[in-house]
Amino acid sequence: MSAHAVPAADPSAAHREPIKAGLDAAALEKILVEQFSAKRDTRDRWNLTLIVARDRLRDAVRHLRDDAALRFNQLLDVAGIDYLAYPGHRGARYAVTYLFKSTVFRHRLALKVELDEDDAVVATLSDLFPIADWAERETWDQIGIVFSGHPNLKRLLNHHEFVGHPLRKDYPCQKRQKLSVNDPMIDQLEGVLLAQGWQVLDRGATGNGIPPGAPGTSLAGPGSESQPAPTGSNTGAPR
Amino acid sequence: MKALSPAGELVELMTINVGPSHPATHGALRAHCALDGETIIAAACEMGYLHRGFEKMIEQGTYQMVLPYTDRLNYCSAMMNNIAFCKAVERMFGVTVPERCVRVRVVLLELSRIIDHLVCVCANLVDLGALTNFWYFFNVREEVYKIWEKLCGARLTNTVTRIGGMYRDVYPAFADDVLAVLPLVESAVAEVRGLVEKNRIFIDRTKDIGVVTADQAIAWGWTGPCLRASGVDRDLRKDEPYYGYDEYTFDTVIGQTGDTYDRIMVRMIEMLESASICRQALAKLKPGPINTSDARLSLPSRSQVYHDMEALINSFKLIYEGVRPPAGECYDALEAANGELGFLIVSDGGTNPYRIKVRPPCFTQWAAFGPMMQGAMLSDVAAALGSINIIAGELDR
């Protein structure tokens, strides 16, 4: 502990212990291969990534998070990859890579799920890791992977009138899309209220002058309109 | 809006939109809040107002052409992003940079951390109305800018590293200049601490405001100073040492409660630790080559180019095509000023990156901001927002 640090009264000493040595890549691989029939990613030359089938993903993640010897308690990032233009690539077009890290042990791991073009759907992790909520929204926005069971799968980086998914390889880099009005975000706010047990009776005059029922402002809850149909087609770009 | 509370009361909630053009949101963040009186009942946060297509743009050019874009991720500490990206690509090549380069990079990393924290803390204090500290801190930042200018000519967006080394070796008086700046940092920190640390107004506005407990911070994936302020002693420099950080003696600075006060103070004191690392690294700085000799990354010397056919071809290839990391996928991270800054690089063996996903440290902080502010007062938003240091450039990319 630092000599400078604010003297600690002591709430959670466990968090101040030095990090423990973790499992090495081979041991992690063994666990995941045996219990979740994962396989090593052939592209991974840095001993990090394992591929799991998408129906085993949630089990694997729950195990990684909760097992006393693993404790992968941080989801660092969710990255979608589109292999459309990858030279010599065969197999599923999309992949989602989840990066995990532990604050208890010194080990890291990436799990990868491969997704076919016409069925780019994977179960959400937003109930296991709160940060997955936004990270998955970003992946949906940028690559167009649908996360089933996600509470509010809205665009995160692009504006709400955007069509298509810019990081797909068939989206032209300079294809600009203008925005006419900003998202009033009333539906999102109501979603947060609903999730806390509030009940919105009347939007009143506070909806920025937007009449109830205007597009994108449904009272029915968050994401009821933005929840996309699980389809692989990229409406924003011609093939 | 009229709403029924969970307890069944009928409450008239006021909705108020903060940002994106609001002084405390620094131009690119938006929080839509529902208020009961002055208390925030619910907050929906939005981002993307500075989404400028970093990940799409860098697929259009070579690996070297990514470097200027990385400057503009966290523009308060541009060099850190340069170094983080170069480190990730070097990891793909399996190349280690020469010792002199490592030492110089450590000095640059820590100086960048200092100036990042300077901006974060002073902007936070300005949001609280403590304008004087802004002048104190920015004077020091200007002194560091002078070093940057001598190093590469630019003040803010430096692009000073190259894959496999540096743009050039540091100038002869570099060490003296850095050693002259460090006392200014320390005295500025001392002055500002003297102004705020025991200041009643400051304490009232920051103590127990925006509290994030250790478990919450971990669950949200927080890293860096904000995680440490919540009392979790995790720092990549200690836990997974790179660039010889295990050779330096320094302390990780941790808070106890994870409130706004702790986050500001952790940053403040981290600057002192960084200054000490700078001194240690400079003491170990020895003459030597600054760029790796690996022909896949570094240009051959001019005399070789003029006399050796292979060197000539290599030089042509590197300049016209750029470097070609081996095909595959690799993730590498370092402890940036805001937390873990990582790059997941997918290479197809070609000269252009196939896909690069940045793991921006403040994404996790901003995602947690809405839940963090529930139950707080509206005026606390500015204080808490400044303390988690959201840099829109890296948040939205």
Add this chain to the structure above:
Amino acid sequence: MTYKPVPLPPGPAPGPAKPDQRGSENLLGDTVVTSTAEALINWGRRNSLWPFPFGTACCAIEFMGTVSSMHDLSRFGAELVRFSPRQADVIIIAGTITYKQAPILRQIYDQMCEPKWVISAGACATSGGFYDCYCTVPGIDEIIPVDIYIAGCPPRPEAFLEAIVQLQKKVDRETLRVSQALGTEPRRDRIAVGA
């Protein structure tokens, strides 16, 4: 307090006044300065430009540097940074403008009171910079009229100062008549600095 007229200085001997002696300066001595309303108002406007920093990205950090004590924007009467568009005279767009941001920028510009001026700081605001991408506006002059363009990525603080000085010169040249009589904006001549 009762008003006491200031005694007039003894004038020239009575007689038919010559045309150049009839001005109020001749009557009142050096207690007054005469000017045109236009020059007076422009003088006031020029020396108290209150900027609204619409800073979104890296350029805004350099604007902070410009305001700080080393470069000291207040030497040019423009240090009173206002975050309300209603109180600002000049909006400084420092940073990349994306399509998501564009309606907000337009709204803020519309909320500013006349007379108002626009400084586009940096490559991004001026042309989109090196972000030629699906989400960036290629220059804010697609959205709002611009008076001063500053080159640089980011512009140095000196360039910000130069922009303020150029804007002051421009304010001096402006006439009240066009905007008052027609209710339209004065014709904007565009100036580039810092290149």
